Amino acid sequence: MTSTLYPTRLPCGNRVLDLARTHIMGILNITPDSFSDGGRFAQRDAALRHAEVMVSAGATLIDVGGESTRPGARFVSPVEELERVAPVVEALSRELDVIISVDTSTPAVIRETARLGAGLINDVRSLRREGALEAAVATGLPVCLMHMRGEPTDMQDDPRYDDLVGEVSAFLQGRMGECVTAGIAREKIILDPGFGFAKTLDHNLSLFKHMGALHALGRPLLVGVSRKSMIGKVLDRPVGGRLYGGLALAAMATIQGARILRVHDVAETVDVVRMLAAVESAK
Secondary structure (H helix, E strand, O other): OOOOOOOOEEEEOOEEEEOOOOEEEEEEEOOOOOOOOOOOOOOHHHHHHHHHHHHHHOOOEEEEEOOOOOOOOOOOOHHHHHHHHHHHHHHHHHHOOOEEEEEOOOHHHHHHHHHHOOOEEEEOOOOOOOOHHHHHHHHOOOEEEEOOOOOOOOOOOOOOOOOHHHHHHHHHHHHHHHHHHHOOOHHHEEEEOOOOOOOOHHHHHHHHHOHHHHHHHOOOEEEOOOOOHHHHHHHOOOHHHOHHHHHHHHHHHHHOOOOEEEEOOHHHHHHHHHHHHHHHHOO
C-alpha cells in the first residue's frame, strides 16, 4: 500500500475522516434510472434503511445522488434533484453517525445539502457547472473532483487520448488549481480518476493499472468501479453478477493506495480492506 503524502485528517462538516487508511463509501442512489439500483431507494424511508445497513456493514461515508450520470442519462432539473436528495440528507444527518457525501454538480443542491448536514461534495463534473465552484467555496466543505470529458449524454461517443494517464493527471491538476484559486484549500481536495466516464474498456484497464502515477498529484484518491461495465465486459457478467470482479478491483485499488472506495457491496468490500490491512500490519 502507498504511504500518504498529505495530511491524513480531513474535516467533513461535524465529522473527521482519517485518510491514513482506506474507507468504504456506500452508494445511495435516489434516482429512478441508476444503472444498478434505479428506483429501489427513491423513497426516503427505504433510502434511510439501506443507509443503516451500509453503515452497520462498515461504511464510513454514504454518497447520496439524485441525478444519474450513467451514459445517456437524462437531465434532471435542480428543483427535482433537490427534492430527491434534501430529505434523505436531512434524515441521514439526524439519525446516523456517518459522513454524508452528496453526488451532485448543482449549486443549489451543494448549498442546501451542506446546510442540512452533508460533509463532502462529490462532483463528477469537477465543479465546472455554472455556479458550482462558488457554491462549494461557500460551504467550506471538502470536494472530490473527477475526470470526465463532455457530459453523460455524450461522454462515450468517441473517447480518445494520446497520453491517457498524463491527460487525466493534467485535467485533475488544472481543476485543483481552479479550486485553490477560488478559495478551496488544497488539503480539502480528493481526486477521482473517473473510471467509466469518457473512457473505453482499454482506457479503464490501463488507467487502473497505472493509477499509482496519480499519487504525484499529492491528494487522496477515490476509486469508483463497483458493478461498472468494465467488469461486465471483461467477465461477460450482467450488473448483478459483477461482485467478484468488483472485489478484485477493490483489492487492487487499496494496494495501489486508494483511500476511498465507492461501492454498492459494502460488507464484502469491508472484508477485503480489513484483510489487506491485517496482512499489511503483520510483523
